[in-house]
Amino acid sequence: MTSSARHTEGMRMMNGLRETGLEITEDGKPGRPLVVLDLDELHGQSPETVTATAAAIERALPLTIGLLRTPLPPHLSPISAALTLTLTDVPGSELAYQVVTVPDIDGAIRTLDAAVARSPQAALACGQLLRQTVRLRTTAALAAEAATYSMLLGGSEFATWLAERGPARTTDQPAHDLVRSSRTDDHLTIVLDHPQRRNALSTRLREELLAAVQVAEADPSIESIEISGTGPAFCSGGDLDEFGRATDPVAAYLVRLDRAPWNVLDRIADRLVVRTHGACIGAGAEMAAFAGTVLAAPDTYFLFPEVRMGLVPGAGGTVSVPRRIGRWRAAWSMLTGEPLSAEAALRWGLVDRLTVNGD
Template sequence: MTITGPGTHVARPLPATDLAAGHPLGLDSSGRPHHPVLLIDLDSAASLPEPAVRAAARAAADALPLTVGLARTAPPPRLRPLTQALTFTLVAGHAPLPAECVVAGDLDAARDRVLAAAAHAPQACLTLNRVLRQTPLLDVRSGLAAEAAAYSMLLGGAEFRRWLEARGPARPADPAAGRVRLDRRDATLAITLARPHRRNAMDALMREALIEALEVALLDDTVERVELTGAGPGFCSGGDLDEFGSARDHVAAYLVRLERHAGHLIHLLRERVHARLHGACYGAGVEMPLFARHVTATPDAVLALPEIAMGLIPGAGGTVSVPARAGRWRTAWMAVTGARLDAATALEWGLIDAIETMRR
């Protein structure tokens, strides 16, 4: 199937050797890229000599578009320099694959899903692609700074403005009290996100309450264990959509993200934190808890990174915490497509450490 139009770049997958030719983004006068994706045929690359594989890998790492490998069968190990340099690789079938590959039962449908996402929000997709090539190489604080800078930039972009217009007027905020519950049991501090009527959507008040709770554990050495849970049907449905667009000063928003970052505090406490996920775990509801060393989920847990559809990238630490567990390639797939992962897939990818049969 061929997809054409603004934001797509498809006729047929390119041979890997064509990567070195250079492929511009096709920016129009408004800076909108018309060629944000390069599809790479990996089946035809299986017989390439090693120097050609390495040359293609260097070109893929330097390319500005998303570079997406397509393979009907699992790429042979000799192609790993290339697959590791791509944004990610889609492989037909259901066999276990290395972290740079994503199983696609229907390869054409998976490809079209990527192309549709890139057509909808090409600027956000391209920004994500470059950020994810940086953050795994940085320490946590520097990775969060790179993410925050890119996120704050996208707040001023046309794709996010379009999403805001489609969302419509924000609903009034609910009462301020009771966003987070604390319960001290001997050496354990239980922290519960407690806004179940809004699926524990993370607004500024909840973020501050969570930060204060985590600071208690950070300052009190008698807290040997922190249990992080969510009340109601889901752990956390992500950022409160009604607060999106409220930041008028994007530089200030960048600094707030750096200084008031719950995920960074969880990282500092990581050996003591056990995050227990259930139900909807979207956006911040995935990104923050994955900084913990111990993450479990119930069978009904669903993990997703939905920000690209809003013209943004993960902004609660997801470009740092998710690739630390699943690799940058599967993180890119999750974020670009907004794919919803069940608990079994999350366990297979290393996003969680175990599946709990029941909530505690």
């Protein structure tokens, strides 16, 4: 490709971004929530074109996905940084936070396209939210997440998921505490103890966890805190049988701000170790990511199912997870709902160390 042809290609892609809105239909559905850019076509672009293209991507409302089948040239880094994420099949790209390495780019695009097509409103909200939360302090970022989550509770995509789920079950609550705390010298142990529900984050368990971590925050003589879970899983996410109970989005927003432990977890992070095993889904992965140290048993897997439900992660995950793995890889995991193994989580930085036999 000649220099003139490369310039023309770069301008075409930039102008396409400028002209691409969401194409919202009368019922509020975005007709074009996803734009795919081939970064290999931008090799050799002038610094001015690269800067202008990156700026256009930053302003774009659709999710913007880059495709890269060759190593990323350093001068294209501003474009890669501006994108929602970049997919590549180039080995050795694991250290680039902006890049998700996949075995098959075409298959990965199909996966992403199908996920976004199912819940385009939630997917767009998630993509925009991740761009905001990485730039905000914790409280402001959590407020942005709570507002987005609460808004989506009243949306048609969440209503569709509720209808597909069917009637919620009524389950008996155990008489014992769902969160146990014990102190030995200057160490506080907090255990999620509802194994029958795989430690799902019900309202009651959330309140008990909040109380436990507030004690840890208030007592500076507690020098280390460990959170773990009993049974087959650390935490299987929010209690699905409680989903759909909130009828007032504003009240839901205020509850998420005032009665969630995420802010406290962030403030005690330098003293906090979270020990994960088995399913670490949704809220389980999100709260674990706040810890200064995250340990994972080999059977641990992480998964973010909220976008498929017509929501966004609502347990602080759009704040905690990008801080560990970058907003680009967070976007891939949250938009697609693809599981992340303990080994992959270690490579990405979501986990600090794998444990063997409970060490």
